Amino acid sequence: MTSLDDLPLRNDLRGQRPYGAPQLRVPVALNVNENTHPIPEAVAHDIVAAVARAILTVNRYPDREFTTLRESLAGYLGHGLTADNIWAANGSNEVLQQILQAFGGPGRTLLGFVPTYSMYPILAAGTVTGWIAAERDADYEISPATAAEQVRSNAPDVVFLCSPNNPTGTPLSLETIESVYDATDAMVVVDEAYAEFAPDGTPSALTLLPGRERLIVSRTMSKAFAFAGVRLGYLAADPAVTDALRLVRLPYHLSALTQGAATAALAHADEMLAMVDDIRQQRDRLVIELKRLGYVPHRTASNFVLFGGVDDPKAVFEALLAEGILVRDPGIENHLRVSVGTKPETTAFLDALERLGTPQTGRPGPNRLEP
Template sequence: MTSLNDLPLRDNLRGLTPYGAPQLHVAVALNVNENTHGIPDAVARDIVAAMTEAIRTINRYPDREFTELRESLARYLGHGLTRENIWAANGSNEVLQQVLQAFGGPGRSVLGFAPTYSMYSLLASGTGTRWIAGTRDADFELTPATATGWVDTVSPDLVFLCSPNNPTGTPLSLDTIAAVYDATDGVVVVDEAYAEFGPSGAPSALTLLPGRERLLVSRTMSKAFAFAGARVGYLAADPAVTDALRLVRLPYHLSALTQAAAIAALAHTAEMLAMVDDIRGQRDRLVAELAVLGYSPLRSASNFVLFGGVDDPRGTFEALLAEGILVRDVGIPGHLRVTAGTEAETSVFLTALAGLGQHSVVQPNKLLE
């Protein structure tokens, strides 16, 4: 059998491993930051009805400009945005890939701040863009001084800022974003995949868009909208940016079914986002009770918590897995990451972790039935 090493693979892809968390069937999956609450039945029925209608014309190509979807996304985001400011693709990963195809490539570089979303470096490799991993401040924060220091040192063509950062959950100030933009002539991408889980009323990087034609704000429907399986990501930017992305996108890249499902979901924004407050509550509960257990949770503005003080991350991961609970070992020494699930799922996780005996015991809430 031919192995990967036997193929004439591009040099910059040799030795890499594909992105992917373990896909295991367990009772409590809290490893990939999904919204575990699911879609309300009434909303699901409307989505199914919209997709059924779309099926009637499935013999034709979909709207190449996904016009209605862009209009729906612009209404959802607000901030005076119109469809001309909006782009969408099959998940925010494809959005970011298209950004790198348009503005990166051989001879160009993208700066990120490690640890951060591991797909950034893989997308860079896939587009022939040089990945530069800058460092963060204590507790994985990122100040304007640290961020601009790296920009001044390496002069990147693009900068990726994850806000809040994955896998650490730490928020990013608008001051840092604005300072990075002012420090570079390149494209600045703010990845706000988890923005809806931030404090109520917290400002988004969307407020910085006016007058900043090189600033792109990426979002997703996967997390807050419980739409991970539909694969819908999008960004807001100057209309010239969407023109640039048209140069690299594949024809008809968003299927008619994807467009119909997303438009129907956005028509029910209030219902789809109703679980966000509950998720925030479980995230805050994780932070509080992990500390009681003797761990060191980081502050989080996302739907997950990274916690330190884990003597044996791999052993703890395996022990939880044996109990039917899947968390994420993100490769940061002494740390694990857990998604904020339902109240019952959170209780099962905390009870199991307490039972491992590494630290003191927490009083569990109602267990998962």
């Protein structure tokens, strides 16, 4: 049988590994930051009806400009945005890929602050864009001074800022974003995939868009909207940016079914986002309980918690898996990451972790109170 080494693969892709988290069937899957809450039934019926209507049109190509969807996304985001400011694709990964196709490429570089979303260097490799791994401050923070210095010294063509950061959950201040923008002539992309999980009143980078034609804010419906299986990511930017992305997008890249489902979901935004408060509550519970068990959870504004103090991450990962609970080993020494689940899922994870014993003593921790 032919192996990968037998094929005329691009030299720069040899030895690379594809993105991948374990896809295992377990009772409690908390490893890929999905929204584990189901879509409300009444909303699901409306989405199904929208998809059914779209099915009747699939003998024709879909609206290449996905105008209705862009108008709906602009209405959801607010901030005075219009359809001209909006772009969408099959998940935010494709949005980011198209940005690199337009503004990266051979001889150009992308800078990100590590540890960060593991797809960034993979997208860079796929678009033949050089990857620059910039450093963070202590506890995975990025101050305005650190950000500006790293950008000035590396002179990238594109900067990705993950806000809040994956896999650490670290929030990012608007001051840091502004410092990066002012320190470079590069395209600055703020990846706000988890923005809806931030505390109420947290300002979005969307507020910085006016007058900043090189600033892009990327979002997704995968997380807060519980739409991971639909694959719909989008961005807001100056209309010139969306014009640039039209040069690299594939024809009719958003299917009629995707457009119909996403537009219907946005019409029920309030109901779709009603589960966010419960997710925040369980996230805060995880932080409190992980501390009590002797672990070191990091500051997070997302739907997951990175926690340190894990003496043997592989052993803990396997022990949890043996109990039907799947978490994520992010490759950070002495750390694991757990997505926020429903209350029963969160309880199952905490109960299993408690049975393993506290990291300092190996003995069961004290009984905890249910929220």
